[in-house]
Amino acid sequence: MASSSNAHDIARAAKLAFEQSQLIPSQERIKALHATRDELETLKDEVLAANREDIKAAQIEVEAGRMSESLLNRLDxxxxxxxxxxxxxxxxxxxxxxxxxxxxxASELDDGLELYRVSCPIGVLLVIFEARPEVVVNIASLAVKSGNAAILKGGKESNQTTRVLSKAIAAGLSKTSIPSTYVQTIQTRAEVSSLLELDEYIDLVIPRGSNSLVKSIQNSTRIPVMGHADGLCNVYLDETADVDKAVRIVVDAKTDYPSACNAAETLILHQSLVSTVWPRVAQALLAAKVNLLCDPPSLDVLRALVDGTQNSSTSGTISSDFQNLVQGSTETDYTTEHLSLTISVKTLPSLQAAIEWINSHSSHHTDTIVTENEEAISAFVRGVDSAGTFVNASTRFADGFRYGFGTEVGISTGRIHARGPVGLEGLVIYKYMLRSKGKAGHIVSEFGTGKKQYKHKPITATQVPF
Amino acid sequence: MASSSNAHDIARAAKLAFEQSQLIPSQERIKALHATRDELETLKDEVLAANREDIKAAQIEVEAGRMSESLLNRLDxxxxxxxxxxxxxxxxxxxxxxxxxxxxxASELDDGLELYRVSCPIGVLLVIFEARPEVVVNIASLAVKSGNAAILKGGKESNQTTRVLSKAIAAGLSKTSIPSTYVQTIQTRAEVSSLLELDEYIDLVIPRGSNSLVKSIQNSTRIPVMGHADGLCNVYLDETADVDKAVRIVVDAKTDYPSACNAAETLILHQSLVSTVWPRVAQALLAAKVNLLCDPPSLDVLRALVDGTQNSSTSGTISSDFQNLVQGSTETDYTTEHLSLTISVKTLPSLQAAIEWINSHSSHHTDTIVTENEEAISAFVRGVDSAGTFVNASTRFADGFRYGFGTEVGISTGRIHARGPVGLEGLVIYKYMLRSKGKAGHIVSEFGTGKKQYKHKPITATQVPF
Known part of the structure; x- marks a missing residue:
């Protein structure tokens, strides 16, 4: 109960801070970011001391086998x-x-009646993320820049660090007319549970973490949730795929950063390539130490290749790579996010079959085709129902920085509001401002059959003139 | 269980129809709408016969006191x-x-690497609405036009009518290459419950109905819900309000169509107007037979007015209006959607107080200020956190047709994706298409410190060139 009433106070304070901030010019939000940066620099020693405490505690967890080494590394x-x-x-x-x-x-609805649709912040964001403490600062910056109030919950492993980072952010805000409760941090899961019930105060939940975190949040709130569930990205090598492009793109999509959500998890082969392009791609993947989970056609070709080269000088390496890294696939391999140097391989008879396969197996994140055929390009980019549909380019390009957004809140596999890499634009919505300049104001009952008609004359404007 | 497996089949068929439709040119969707119109005309007698059956059944319900007369009227x-x-x-x-x-x-990320963000349909819509059978046709038209598949559930009172309307829609679709399962109708609540669990197939739920319907759906699904909860709209008469504008706008906002969600439910008075502008507004409202639920300051003024005019010739009417239509307000009156000729009246000391009051009491639908002051205009339209913030115009203008969208799906009081009146634009999202024209395709590992840099050069394009 204590945390529930605490959560209520936090949420109400956030909403109030948001509402108060609406009359503060956006220049003040930029000032707040500069002040926050300076406060962070001032508190650097304190932050890093707290960070060392978190790391020390985490080391004990790692030694006890309760935490992974990689999580520990991300803390530092x-x-x-x-x-x-x-x-x-x-x-x-x-x-x-x-x-x-x-x-x-913008539209003139009638003489002297002007309508403007104007971008504005969403309101109060609840952002829940795991491990890396610097995310507090990243997300706070995005929230302040876009004019949203935010409540942030980091991983419990970084509680000491985020506490001091929050202090710096609050100090930065206090140098401006923006309320210091504009960005708040919470530390417990109980507070999160309570906040998820407060849809009168919280407008959007952004979970950044595992699939199970996202699903569990979606199941326990009626507040909208923006996040990505899985990154099951596919590379499809079409009938006309150029073999060099195929090798480069598959290797990059799989190995450039295997634990990223935009890394490829499945390679789909047009059946006509299985004994031509596929062996070249397979050799490149094996050379990069990628595990291949192959369906029967793709497996048979590799097996024949190994058998056929047993007398050549390199046969030892190929055989041992084949022994160590190649195996038959199961159905579940095609819906598994490997997040490691492992790729599932599927052979299909046509482009149409590949599109259908991707639509029913991918997580609608990013999928790419390697092809030289214009019709195939047109069909793939329209027929594949994913946030990113790429042509002769690695799935790894699906990223807010690479897209030119400067930074990203995350990558959305949802299908409303924002899809794909989400930049600042994903943190705003719009409101309609309508102004009458008429001598008697404007009323609806003067319009209709036999009365005034709506003009709907476009107005050229990028800013609201009042 | 039967309905659950049936719902699964319906949902899967809808998703498949959606995916198949992605390669069909949008011209075909226009053809489908013309064919649907013609099929409706052909089936007119059958539709109207079914409609008479629904009406007959409804009349029995009305006579038994289980259905309202107005619901019956909307069926016809x-x-x-x-x-x-x-x-x-x-x-x-x-x-x-x-x-x-x-x-x-659209942006050139590198030489020969082009990114396009392209609007596309959301996927499968589940639309749940009450009573009026023609809504099936309206919503089906919007879904087809925007390229979304749809599953429609009307009120059980109109089941016979919607069955035949659906037949006409399916017949219209069958004249095209669009799958006939693109628009499906369901008849039972059990099917709705099952569908709300199928987030792998259903992408957006649009409930059109009561606040309780919307809330109950939001509570029972992790599929995004777009709808409006309440229409608690406010008219605020600022210090500098012109009395004639005030009278016209308040009367229009309250009486033009009291059961609409954009009708005013609360009138807020700057305290300086309570004995000047308010009596004029009150007299106009009383003349229109509007019930006034007044706070003490606004009530006292009216009482004094009645007392003071007891000897005039019109005193009888005013006294009787006052007796019949004016009473003191309670706290809950200010959070009640009257939807009738009743308005709550609140006196506040300042513009700032009015903005705060609206933010904490309105449903963030549409609120309007009557004022002649530029600073007040600027503060109100920014400070009030609603989908529509109006100046010297009736709240009744909040409507897709009046805004110039041709038609509307509904009015959203949600804060992501779409806000206010939602036209066809609210039924689309976007996807990112990325195409490499480079000789070797494009891979991410070639970019970075000491390597290639992203160009992010804007491309001027309104359509995708491939």
């Missing part, structure tokens, strides 16, 4: 240029174009 | 020009601009 804020790039990130976000106050539709 | 498809305007509506939607295939962002 003092490593390399992590600190400096976190601070630079705040300034980068400050420098991005203002996503609010932009007019996307 | 043969009344006035309802049939013709339903058919015209199909052609109107067919003639609207195509909301799909439009490029909203």
């Amino acid at each position: 804020l003092g490593k390399g240029d992590k600190w400096d790039s976190m601070l630079q990130g705040v300034l980068d976000v400050a420098g991005l174009p203002d996503p609010t106050g932009n007019v996307s539709y | 498809l043969g009344k006035g020009d309802k049939w013709d305007s339903m058919l015209q509506g199909v052609l109107d939607v067919a003639g609207l601009p195509d909301p799909t295939g439009n490029v909203s962002y």
Whole structure:
């Protein structure tokens, strides 16, 4: 009960801070980001001391086998240029174009009656993420820049660090007229559970973490949730695929960063390539130590290849790679996000079959075709129902920075509001402002059959003129 | 269990129909709408016969006191020009601009690497609505035009009518290459419950009905829900309000169509107007037979007015209006959607207080200020956190047709994806198409420090060139 009433106070304070901030010019939000960066620099020693405490506690967990080494590594804020790039990130976000106050539709409904659709923040965001403490600063920057209030919950492993980071953010905000409750952090799961019930105060939940985290949140709230469930990306080698492109793209999509959600998990082969392009691709993947989970046609070809080269000088390596890295696939391999140097391989008879396979097996994140055929390009990019449909390019390009958004909130596999990499634009919505300049104001009962008619004359405007 | 497996088949068929439709040119969707209109005309007698059956059954319910007369009236498809305007509506939607295939962002990421953000349908819509059978045809038209598959559930009172209407829609679709399962109708609540669990097939739920219907759906699904909960609209008369504008706008907002969600439910008075503008507004409202639920300051003024005019010739009328129509308000009156000739009245000391009051009491639908002050205008339209913030105009303008969208799916009080009146644009999202024209395709590992840099050069395009 204590956490529930605490959560209520936090949520109400966030909503109030959001509402109060609507009359504060957006320049003030930029000022807040610069002040936050300076406060972080001032508190650097305190942050890093807290971070060392978190790391020490995590090391005990790792030694006891309760935490992975990679999670421990992600905790460390003092490593390399992590600190400096976190601070630079705040300034980068400050420098991005203002996503609010932009007019996307304007129309004169009648003489002196002007309608403007204007971008504005969504309201209060609840962001839940795991491990990496610098995400607190990233997300706070995005929230402030886009004019949203935010409540942030990091992983419990980084509680000490995020506590001090939050202090710096609040100190930065206090240098401006933006309420310091504009960005708040919470520490417990119980508070999250309570907040998920408060749809009168919280407008959007953004979970950044595992598939199970996202699903469990979606199941326990009526607040909209923006996030991505899985990254089951496919590379399809079409009948006319260029073999060199195929090799480069498959290897990059699989090996450039295997644990990323935009890494490829399944390779689909047009059956006509199975004994031509596929062996070349397979050799390149094996050379990169990628495990191949093959369906019978693709497996048979590799087996024949190994058998046929047993007398050549390289046969030893190929045989041992084949022995160690190649095996038959099962049905579940095609719906598994490997997130490692493993790829499932499927042979299909046609482009149409590949599109259908992707639509029923992928997570609608990003899928790519390798082809030289214009008709195949047109069919693939339209027929594949994913946030990203690519041609002769690696799935790894699906990323907010690479797309040119400066930074990203995450990648959405949802199908409303925002899809694919989500930049600042995904954190705004719009409102309609309608102004009458008529001498008697404007009323609806004067319009209709035999009365005034609506003009709907477009107005050219990028900003609201009042 | 029967309905659950049936629901699964329906949902899967809808998703498949959606996916298949992605390669069908949008011209075919327009053809489907014209064919549907013609099939409706052909089946007119059958539809109206079924409609008479529904009406007959409803009359029994009305006589038994289990159904309201107004619900019965809304059932009748043969009344006035309802049939013709339903058919015209199909052609109107067919003639609207195509909301799909439009490029909203295009960028050259590198030489020969082009990114396009292209509008596309959302997927499968589940639309649940009450009573009026013509809504089946309206929504089916919007779904087909925007390229979404749809599953429709009407009120059980109109089951016979919607069955025949669905037959006409399926017949219209069958004249094209669009699958006939593109638009399906279901009849039972059990099917709705089962469908709400199928988030792998259903992408968006649109409930059109009571607040309790919307909330109950939001609570029982992880599929996104687009709808409006309440229409608690406010009219605020600011310090500088022009009395004639005030009278016209308040009367229009309250009485033009009291049962609409964009009708005003609360009138907020700047305290400086309570003995000047307010009596004039009150007299106009009383003349229109509007019940006034007044807070003490606004009530006192009216009481004094009645007392002071007891000797005038009109005193009888005013006194009797006052006796019959004016009473003191309670707290809950300010969060009640009256939907009738009743308005709550609140006196507040300042614009700032009015903005805060609206933010904490309105349903964030549409609120309007009556003022002659530029600063007040600027503060109100930004400070009030509603889908529509109006100046010297009736709240009744919040409507898709009046905004110039041709038609509307509904009015959203949600805060993501679409807000306010939702036209065809609210039924589309986008996907990112990325095409490499490079000789070797494009891979991510070639970019980075000391390697290639992203260009992010804007491309001018409204359509995808492949």
